[in-house]
Amino acid sequence: MDNRSRRETxxxxxxxxxxxxxxxxxxxxxxxxRPSVIFTRLAKSFPCTVEIEVNDSHxxxxxxxxxxxxxxxxxxxxxxxxxxxxxxxAEAIHALKALVERDFDxxxxxGRSA
Amino acid sequence: MAEALEIAGTAxxxxxxLGPVHRAADVPAEVFALRDTVAAERDKLRQAIATAIAExxxxxxxxxxxxxxxxxxxxxxxxxxxxxxxxxxRIVAGDGAxxxxxxxxxxxxxxxxxxxxxxxxxxxxxxxxIRNRVVSALTGLPLENFAPGSVFVGKDLEPSRxxxxxxxxxxGIVLFEGxxxxxxxMLARGRSVPMVVATGRFEVADGARVLVDANNAxxxxxxxxxxVREAKPIKAEARPIAARRAGGVVETADGVAIRxxxxxxDPTELRAIDPASFAGIGLMRTEFLVASSADAVDEQRHYxxxxxxxxxxxxxxxxxxxxxxxxxxTLPGLGARKSESFMGLRGIxxxxxxxxxxxxxxxxxxxxxxxxxxxxxxxxVTVPDELDAMxxxxxxxxxxxxxxxxxxxxxxxxxxxxxxxxxxMLERFSRSAFFSFGTNDLAQYxxxxxxxxQSVAALYDAATPAVLRVIAQGVDLAEAMKKPIGICGxxxxxxxxxxxxxxxxxxxxxxxxxxxxxIRSIISGLCTDGRPRRR
Numbered sequence: 323m324d325n326r327s328r329r330e331t332x333x334x335x336x337x338x339x340x341x342x343x344x345x346x347x348x349x350x351x352x353x354x355x356r357p358s359v360i361f362t363r364l365a366k367s368f369p370c371t372v373e374i375e376v377n378d379s380h381x382x383x384x385x386x387x388x389x390x391x392x393x394x395x396x397x398x399x400x401x402x403x404x405x406x407x408x409x410x411x412a413e414a415i416h417a418l419k420a421l422v423e424r425d426f427d428x429x430x431x432x433g434r435s436a
Numbered sequence: 437m438a439e440a441l442e443i444a445g446t447a448x449x450x451x452x453x454l455g456p457v458h459r460a461a462d463v464p465a466e467v468f469a470l471r472d473t474v475a476a477e478r479d480k481l482r483q484a485i486a487t488a489i490a491e492x493x494x495x496x497x498x499x500x501x502x503x504x505x506x507x508x509x510x511x512x513x514x515x516x517x518x519x520x521x522x523x524x525x526r527i528v529a530g531d532g533a534x535x536x537x538x539x540x541x542x543x544x545x546x547x548x549x550x551x552x553x554x555x556x557x558x559x560x561x562x563x564x565x566i567r568n569r570v571v572s573a574l575t576g577l578p579l580e581n582f583a584p585g586s587v588f589v590g591k592d593l594e595p596s597r598x599x600x601x602x603x604x605x606x607x608g609i610v611l612f613e614g615x616x617x618x619x620x621x622m623l624a625r626g627r628s629v630p631m632v633v634a635t636g637r638f639e640v641a642d643g644a645r646v647l648v649d650a651n652n653a654x655x656x657x658x659x660x661x662x663x664v665r666e667a668k669p670i671k672a673e674a675r676p677i678a679a680r681r682a683g684g685v686v687e688t689a690d691g692v693a694i695r696x697x698x699x700x701x702d703p704t705e706l707r708a709i710d711p712a713s714f715a716g717i718g719l720m721r722t723e724f725l726v727a728s729s730a731d732a733v734d735e736q737r738h739y740x741x742x743x744x745x746x747x748x749x750x751x752x753x754x755x756x757x758x759x760x761x762x763x764x765x766t767l768p769g770l771g772a773r774k775s776e777s778f779m780g781l782r783g784i785x786x787x788x789x790x791x792x793x794x795x796x797x798x799x800x801x802x803x804x805x806x807x808x809x810x811x812x813x814x815x816x817v818t819v820p821d822e823l824d825a826m827x828x829x830x831x832x833x834x835x836x837x838x839x840x841x842x843x844x845x846x847x848x849x850x851x852x853x854x855x856x857x858x859x860x861m862l863e864r865f866s867r868s869a870f871f872s873f874g875t876n877d878l879a880q881y882x883x884x885x886x887x888x889x890q891s892v893a894a895l896y897d898a899a900t901p902a903v904l905r906v907i908a909q910g911v912d913l914a915e916a917m918k919k920p921i922g923i924c925g926x927x928x929x930x931x932x933x934x935x936x937x938x939x940x941x942x943x944x945x946x947x948x949x950x951x952x953x954x955i956r957s958i959i960s961g962l963c964t965d966g967r968p969r970r971r
Contacts, residue, residue, distance in 0.1 A: 355509035355559055355619075362512070388509075389518035392559065393544060395551040 339370065341415040342405040347396055349425035355392070357426035362388045364421055370408030372418065376400050385418070441657040443635045445610070446890060448621040450926070451630035451950075452667045453608025453648040454659070457640050458582035460590025474527055481523055481533040484573035489514050491569065492596065499599055501731075506595045506619045510566050519544075519566075534574045541567040558618040565594030587646045591637075595619040603629050608648030610655050612637045616890055628701065651930075684715025684752070686956045688938070689969035694959050695944040696952055697755075699924060703741050706748045709949045716752030718946025719813065719872065719924040720745055722797070723759050732759060732793055738800030746808025753809045755872070755946075757852070758797055758826075760815035762786050778877075778886055783816025783852075788825055798826075798833045802844040810847040813872055813924075817851040820864050827867065853921075854878045859906045862913040871914050872946070875925025879903050903927070904936050911941035922946060934958050939966030 349357060365372040365385045372385035376394050378401070383390040385404065396402065402422060406414040421427065472480070489511055496507040513519060522544065526536035541563060548560040581597075582588060584605035591612050598609075598620045609624060614633030624631040630650040640646065640657050647659040649667040656663045684696045697718030698709060703725065725741055726732040746754050762782020787794040801812055812830075817823055827849055837844040853859045854874035862871065876887060879899035885892040907923070914921035922944030927933040929951040937945070938959070947955050961969055 355562065356505065359509055359512050362516075384518070387516050387518045388512050389516040389522075389544070392513070392556075393547055395548070395553070395556055397551075397553040397556065 339408050339411045340406070341412040342403065343415045343419045344401060344403045345419055345422050347398055347400045347402055347422060349398065349422070358388050358391045360426050361418065361421060362386055362391055364417060365414065368406065368410050368414035368417075370406045370411040370414050372404065372406050372414055375403040375405075378403075439658065440660050440663060441638075442663075443638055443655045443657070445632040445635035445653055445655060446616060447631070447650040447653040448611075448614065448616040448618075448633045449609075449624035449629055449631035450650050451608070451628055451648075452651060453587055453606055453630040454664060454667075455585045455587045455607045455646065456583070457589050457642055457644045457646050457657075458586040459640060459642040460588065460593070472532070477527045477531075477533040477536070478524055480574060481527065481537055481570075482520065484533070484537075484570050485514055485520065487573040488566070488569040491573070495596060495599060503595070503599050503623065506562070506623075507599075510562055510569075510596070513563070513566055514570070534571055537570055537574065538567060554615055555617050558615040558621075561592040561594055561614075561618055561620065564592060565596050568594060569596065587648055589640055589646065592618075593620050595623060598623050598629075603627055608632075608646075608650070610635060610646065610648055616888065684713060686959050688959060688962055688964050690963040692943070692964045694938075695922070696956060696959075697753075697922075697944070697946040698949050698952070699929075699946050700745070700949075703744060705949065706745065711748055711750060711752065713952060714752070714949075715944075716749050716809070717745065717754040717756075718922060718944070720754065720756045721760065722757060723761055726759070733796040735796045735800045738797055739803050742800060742804035742810070743807050746804055746810060749808055751809060753811055755811035755813050755850070756801060757813040757815055758784070758787060758801075759793065778880065784814050784822045784826060785816060785818075787814075788822060791829070794826065795829055795833055798829045799837060799844075801847055802830065802834050802837055803842060805845040805847040806843045810845075811870065812847045812849050814849065814851045815874070816855060816877070817865070817868075818855045818858055820867065823849070823851055823865060823868055850920075852877075852924075853910055854881070854925075856881050856906065859910050862910050863917065866917055866919075868919065870920040870922075871910065872921070873907055873910065873923040873925055873942075875903055875907075875923060875927040878906065878925065882906065900927075900933065900936075904940050907937065907942065908940040915941070920944065929955065931955065931958050935962055935966035935968075937966075938962055938964060 362385070373382040374385045374391070374394070375382050376396055382405070383394055385391070404415055404418050492507050492511050492514070496504040496511070499507060519540070522540035523533070523536045526539050527533060531539060545560050545563045545567070548563060549557055551557045581601065584602045585607045587608045587610060589610045592614050593609055593611060608630040609620070609632070611631070611633040612635055615621065616633060621631060621633065630648045632648055632650050632653060632655050635655055638657070645658055647656040647663055647667055649656065652667065685693045686696060687693055695715040697716050698714040700706065700717055700720040701724050722738070725738070731737060742756055745756070760783050762780065762785070781789055801810065804810060814823060814826055830846060830849065834844050834846060848869035850870035850872060851858070851865060851868045852874040853862065853871050854877040856878065858865065859878060865871075879896055880887045882902045883895045883899040885895040885899070887896060911921055921942070923937060923942050924946035928937060928945040929947040931954055934955060945955060963969060
C-alpha cells in the first residue's frame with residue numbers, strides 16, 4: 323500500500339480571497355487521463371482563478387485547463403502548489419487539495435465504507 | 437515469393453492475427469494549402485472543433501463505459517480554449533486553419549511524448565486522435581478506415597479509430613512505437629485483438645500478408661506456412677475443426693478422459709462456438725458484461741445473460757465468475773486502478789466491500805440457476821471467511837426471492853485459486869464446492885511482479901516452475917477432499933505448458949475457444965504423466 327509520506331505545508335489563507343497549498347502527488351497522475359479531467363472539472367466549478375505550479379518550476383499554469391495540466395507532465399512524487407484568487411478561493415484550495423490527497427477519488431469510489 | 441521477415445516487438449494484447457496490411461497513411465500535405473482571411477480561418481477551425489466534439493459525443497453514446505471515458509477525455513481537451521488559442525496564434529501569424537491546428541497540436545504532442553513517465557507518454561496518441569478528427573472536419577477528408585480483417589500497421593493507432601473499426605473479422609495491430617499502457621492497448625486487450633507494439637519502423641507494402649503473433653511478441657511479414665502453423669491463427673482453423681469433433685472430452689494416449697471447457701469473455705462469443713465441442717463453460721468472466729456501475733447492479737441484465745449462457749450450455753456445467761474488478765479491470769468509479777491495486781481491494785474483496793454490487797449479481801445468479809447447471813466462481817479468495825460471507829449472501833438473497841415467490845436455486849459455489857496463501861492451504865476451504873486455478877494472477881503474486889509492467893515481464897514468465905509446484909500441491913489437497921479442481925488461466929491454453937499441467941495432475945482445462953483444437957490434439961498425444969505417447 324501507499325507508504326510514502328505526503329509533504330505538505332499549512333495552507334496560507336487570506337480572508338481577501340487568496341489561498342495556497344502544497345501537496346505531493348501520490349497518485350500516478352499520468353496513469354490515465356481521468357485525474358486531469360476530474361481535477362479541472364472541480365477547479366472550473368469555483369469562481370476564483372486556480373493555478374498550479376509543479377516542482378518549484380516558477381511557472382504557474384491555469385488549473386482549469388486540462389490542456390495545461392496534461393502538458394505539465396505531472397507524475398507521482400511531484401510537488402504540486404495550488405493557488406486560488408477571488409471568490410471562494412479557500413474553499414477551492416481545500417477541495418482541490420483534498421482531491422489530490424484522495425488520489426482523485428480513484429480509490430474512494432470503491433466504497434471502503436460501504 | 438517474398439521471403440518471410442520476422443520482427444520482434446512487445447506484446448500488448450495476446451493472440452494471433454493474420455491478414456493483409458493496412459499501412460496507416462500520414463495526413464496528405466495538400467489539405468494544408470488553403471488560406472482565407474484570419475477571421476474566416478478562425479471560424480473554420482472553431483466550426484471543425486465543434487463538429488469533432490459532436491462526433492465524439494455520438495461515438496461515446498454508443499460505446500461501452502470504458503471507451504466512453506477515453507472519448508470524454510478527448511472531448512474535454514477539445515472544449516479547453518487553450519488548444520484553440522495555440523492554433524489561433526498561428527492563424528494570426530499567417531497559417532491556414534488546418535496547418536495552424538496541426539502545427540500547434542504536433543508541438544503539444546511532442547511535449548507529451550517527451551514525458552518521463554510512460555503512462556503519460558501513452559496519452560500522446562489521444563491527442564493525435566483529436567488532431568486528426570479536427571483535420572478531418574476541416575478538410576472534409578474522411579478519417580481513414582480500413583477493411584475488416586486487416587492488420588493495422590503504423591506508428592500508433594488512435595482510440596477512436598480503434599473503436600470505429602469492426603474487429604469481429606479478426607486482424608490485428610502492429611505499432612512501430614506505441615505502448616502497452618496506451619488506451620488502445622487497453623481496448624485491444626478488452627476485445628482480444630492481437631497487438632504487438634515497439635517493433636521499430638519497418639517497410640511493408642499495403643496489402644501484404646502479415647502475421648501478428650502477440651503470444652510470441654513478434655510480427656512476420658509474408659509468413660510461410662510454418663510460421664502460421666507455429667502461431668496458429670485464430671479464425672482460419674478453430675471453428676471448422678472444433679465443429680467436426682464433438683464432445684468436450686479428449687482421451688490421453690493412455691486412455692484417461694480430460695475435460696475441456698470454454699472460457700467466455702463476452703456472451704456474444706457463444707454465437708460462434710459449437711456447444712458440442714466443449715464440456716461446458718469453465719469460466720465466464722462477467723466484468724466485461726458491464727460497462728458502468730449502473731450496469732453492474734442491473735440484476736435483470738445479469739439474469740438475461742446468465743440464462744442465455746445456461747441455455748447455450750444445455751446439460752453441461754456453466755461456471756460464471758462473479759465480477760472480478762480491480763487491478764487492471766475497472767469501471768468508472770469502481771475498482772479504479774492504482775499500481776498497488778492488483779493486491780488491493782479487488783475480486784471478492786471488492787464484492788464484499790460493495791454488498792449492493794455483489795447482491796445484485798447474486799440474485800441474478802440464483803434466478804438463472806433454475807435454467808441449467810450453474811456453478812459460481814469467486815475471484816481472489818484469500819481466506820475461508822470470504823467464501824462463507826459470500827455464501828451467506830446467496831442464502832439470504834435466496835430466502836428473499838423465495839419469499840417473493842421468485843424461483844431460485846442455489847448454484848454450486850467454488851473459488852478461484854490464485855492467491856498463493858489460499859493455494860497452499862486449500863484444505864481450509866472445504867466449503868468450496870470446486871476449485872479453479874487462475875494462473876495469470878497466481879504467477880504475478882508468486883513472483884511479486886505485476887503483469888502489466890513491461891520492466892518485470894521476464895520475471896512473470898519465469899514464474900512457471902513455482903506455479904507448477906503450487907498447482908501440483910493444490911491438486912493433491914483437492915483430491916484428498918474429493919473436490920473437483922481445474923485450471924482456467926492462460927497457461928492452460930498454452931501448448932508449451934500443457935504437458936507439465938497434466939503431470940501436475942490436472943484433468944480439467946478451461947481454454948480459449950480458439951485454442952481448443954490445439955489443446956485437444958496435444959493432450960491426445962500425451963500420457964497422463966505429461967510424457968509423449970510411446971511409439
